[in-house]
Amino acid sequence: MISFTTKFQKESLQIDLPDDAVFTDLTSKFNPDPSLVKILHSGKQIHQLPQPSNSPYKIIVLVTSNRQVDTLHQKEEFAHQAQKNYNNALLSRPKYNIVKQGYFKHIEPLELHEKEKARELLFKLRDDPSIKQIMYEREWRVTRLTELHPDEKTILGYNQNKGQVVALRLRTDNLDGFRYYNSIVKVLLHELAHMIFNEHDEHFHRLDRELNRDYERYKGRRLDGSTGSVVSVESTVNVLGGKKQGELRDILLQAATSRLTKEEQEIQDGCGSK
Known part of the structure; x- marks a missing residue:
């Protein structure tokens, strides 16, 4: 024995x-x-x-243990439901026809000193190839892209009525200059995530991070100017079927439990969207 x-x-x-x-x-x-x-x-x-x-x-x-197995199944069910809710939100987004004036219909800087520089900055955002690609893929349109008034010192930006107005803080707090372009871009991407989700929940943060990843991915890519689509680059807008089940599960669980970075927290704190 x-x-x-x-x-x-x-x-x-x-x-x-x-x-x-x-x-x-x-x-x-x-x-x-x-x-x-x-x-x-x-x-x-x-x-x-x-x-x-x-x-x-x-x-x-x-x-x-069997208890651990049950816990894993519960997490898988949570991840599956989170995926389902996210895709339903994307599918229910409003549809637009592509218009000649582009994805931002009106550009409106404030009547302040260095107005032309503010206008150039807003046009740079409008014509940014990565921003255009993101807007094209998701069929998003913004009626008015404008400068946030300096008196609203606690806000970095807001999205009103899912694209009716997107306002961004362009100037530094002392009004002696303008904020870094990359910082403004991150605020814009945050506000664009409000085109789908109102609340700053795990679905919102997942979309916000996806937009930031897409923005970096499109940098330096050759774009087709007639459609705005990237040439010879696979799109990752459609989530379903794009990743192995285990990998997708890990990403969903991580997105649902991970904490915001300091930069993400600062942008969220400065968001005036309602």
């Missing part, structure tokens, strides 16, 4: 096996499902019992 005592779930467990025992005879002592039990010997996972020896040897048993 092979006999030994071990601790399992905080209790002593006596194991008695015949000399001709097979591997599943051992694993079944811990869990009827052999796929939930791993046996380690000499630091490696084994799939059969070591050969009998006169000297004792050590094995390590790793067991996944």
Whole structure:
């Protein structure tokens, strides 16, 4: 007989096996499902019992409990529902016809000093190839892109009525100059995420991060000016079917539980969208 005592779930467990025992005879002592039990010997996972020896040897048993399996299934169900809600929100977005004036119908700087520089900055945002590609793929249109008034010092930007007005802070707090272009872009992408989601929840933050990834991905790409589409670059707007199930599950769970970066938190705190 092979006999030994071990601790399992905080209790002593006596194991008695015949000399001709097979591997599943051992694993079944811990869990009827052999796929939930791993046996380690000499630091490696084994799939059969070591050969009998006169000297004792050590094995390590790793067991996944049924409670852990149930918890994993609950997380998978949560991820699946989050994916479903996200896709439904994207599918329900309003449809627009492509218009000649582009994706931002009106550009309106404020009547302040260096108005022309503010206008140039707004036009630069409008004509940014990465921004145009994002707007094209999601069929988004903004009626008025304007400058946020400097008196609203606690706000970096807002999106009113999902594209009726998008206002951005262009100038520094002391009004002596203009904010960095990349910082303004990140605020714009944040406000564009409000084209789909109103609340700053996990769905919103996932879309916001997706827009930022797309913006960086499109930099330096050759664009087709007639449609705005990227040439020879695969689009990742449609989420379903784009990734393996396990990878997609991990991404969804991470997106649902991860904390905001300092920059994301600052932009959210400065968002005036309602």
